[in-house]
Amino acid sequence: MEFIWAIVIGALYAAGLYMIMRRSIVKIILGLALLGYAANLLIFIVSNLTRGNPPLVPPGATAPIAPYADPLPQALILTAIVIGFGVQAFTIVLFRRAYRSFGADDIDELRTTER
Amino acid sequence: MDILIVLPVLIPFATSIVMLLCWSRRDIHRFLNVVGAVLLLIASLVLLNSVAHNGVHATQLGNWPAPFGISFVADLFSAIMVVIAGLTAVVGAVYSLGSMDQARERFGYYPLLHTMFMGICGAFLTGDIFNLYVWFEVLLISSFVLMALGGERAQLEGSIKYVTLNLLSSALFLSAVGILYGAVGTLNMADLAQQLSLLDQPGIVLTLAMLFLVAFGIKAAIFPLFAWLPASYHTPPIAVSAIFAGLLTKVGVYSLIRVFSLLFVQxxxxxxxxxxxxxxxxxxxxxxxxxxxxxxxxxxxxxxxxxxxxxxxxxxxxxxxxxxxxxxxxxxxxxxxxxxxxxxxxxxxxxxxxxxxxxxxxxxxxxxxxxxxxxxxxxxxxxxxxxxxxxxxxxxxxxxxxxxxxxxxxxxxxxxxxxxxxxxxxxxxxxxxxxxxxxxxxxxxxxxxxxxxxxxxxxxxxxxVTQPFYDLMVDAANQLADPSAYIAAVQSASLALR
Known part of the structure; x- marks a missing residue:
């Protein structure tokens, strides 16, 4: 199972990087989103997924009953998803504003700041 | 909880919240902007003084012991960086009063400035690598808006490049954190420093080191990853450019030095x-x-x-x-x-x-x-x-x-x-x-x-008068070269909670 996921995650990274290298601004947004998904899935898979008991300490004990599922990767991913959502919303608004201002969807035309 | 360590984060946070509550009062924004920045500088100087005299400070947020809870650590390097942030805040705040136009002031320039300083101080003080990612995002999203605020053509062009490359760097940083957790099973930097030295997988450790080098290298603008900087840093109003050039790239440099002195020294x-x-x-x-x-x-x-x-x-x-x-x-x-x-x-x-x-x-x-x-x-x-x-x-x-x-x-x-x-x-x-x-x-x-x-x-x-500064820098470098004081401070802060 992890083997398949590894290929899926690799494909997501590749697709994301490919999209970022396109000239169209819209595709850059999509590429950034794909990279975010790839990173989230990577955290999920790489941190040794286990099927097990909930990570709760039963009354009277000092540690949860092994084998228990590690809750931390999910906490990390949730945080990353929320951050990614906010950042993507901002990116879309910024790029839309830029499109209205330049009337161009081509990153190669945005060169006035580099002359 | 050691309130001294948390204050440099809380002061800008409180400043920006109060500003948001009185959104339409430009005069209050201008006043609070200076007050908040001066308070931040004072708090950072008190922290540096305390760290210089009492050694490394550490505290566990929410009173959860490390490595489960998030540590905040102030060694001399962190404290010096926070003082630099405080100084930048005061200088930027006063200069903005004279140079910022009314339109930008009305659209929340000052609250954004202070949320950015919150993110910067948090990044300097956190002792948890995922928390560092979160602080990076806090300061990045504020800096994105500061760079684009005003919506001039050059600003939008610069912002697109700045935003894209910084988000790419964040994605790499996040991936590196995920792999690090998978390999070592902890995110607390003091704990990581110990676990990584025991880990006998040089290939994974080297991969991680390179991922962090690229991720932080983009933010610090090192060769050959600096393309976004000359395309964007000159586009926003001059107060913003000055603060970005003075402080923002330093967060990347700080992270590089921290990671390559504490974690990747194999x-x-x-x-x-x-x-x-x-x-x-x-x-x-x-x-x-x-x-x-x-x-x-x-x-x-x-x-x-x-x-x-x-x-x-x-x-x-x-x-x-x-x-x-x-x-x-x-x-x-x-x-x-x-x-x-x-x-x-x-x-x-x-x-x-x-x-x-x-x-x-x-x-x-x-x-x-x-x-x-x-x-x-x-x-x-x-x-x-x-x-x-x-x-x-x-x-x-x-x-x-x-x-x-x-x-x-x-x-x-x-x-x-x-x-x-x-x-x-x-x-x-x-x-x-x-x-x-x-x-x-x-x-x-x-x-x-x-x-x-x-x-x-x-x-x-x-x-x-270089000598006292020189001595301070040498002490800070000694703490970086020998992280045992850093690790011991986190451990004793956790032990106090058990």
Missing amino acids: NITLTHGLILILAGLTMVTGVLGAVAQNEFRRVLAFHSISQIGYMIMGLGLFTQLALAGAIFYIMHHTVVKMNLFLVSGIVHRLRGSYELKDLGDVYKTHPWLAILFLISAFSLAGFPPLFGFWAKLMLVQAGLQAEHYVIAATALLVGLLTAFSMAKIWAEAFWKKAPTPAQPNTRNLGFMVAPVVGLTLITIAVGL
């Missing part, structure tokens, strides 16, 4: 050797780029890249003197580069342009401003007895002691080219006869001049 010849090569290339490409520019702010922006090279050089040499020099250089560069950007803003007010070909005559009409520029420019190039001379001296001496003669020679040569590019600005903007007469706009100019005078005085004062 294979120093390879990793730090690579960093040293990158440092040399960063210095040279940055300064050559600066020499080729014809716009005041772009010269300065390109220049920041070359100066980042010096800081990374200290990390690459990885001796105690070199690390001390790197920290000293970070301090120096923040003060001086900010000052030069602020001077360019005043020149723009007086002459109405940033293009070097349209400028001139400033020495004739405003000799005091020319002197202020010259002091910072000389310090940047490393003329004795100014601040920059000592910082450069420490780095070059460390290079010679470690017998890395090529990098030491590069550092000296780049200093010469720095002097050349500063001379270009001097000749074009201050010395030559102006092509057109200008209508100076002197409204609120006092708010803009006062921070420049203050920073210039710091440049001279640190140059003349």
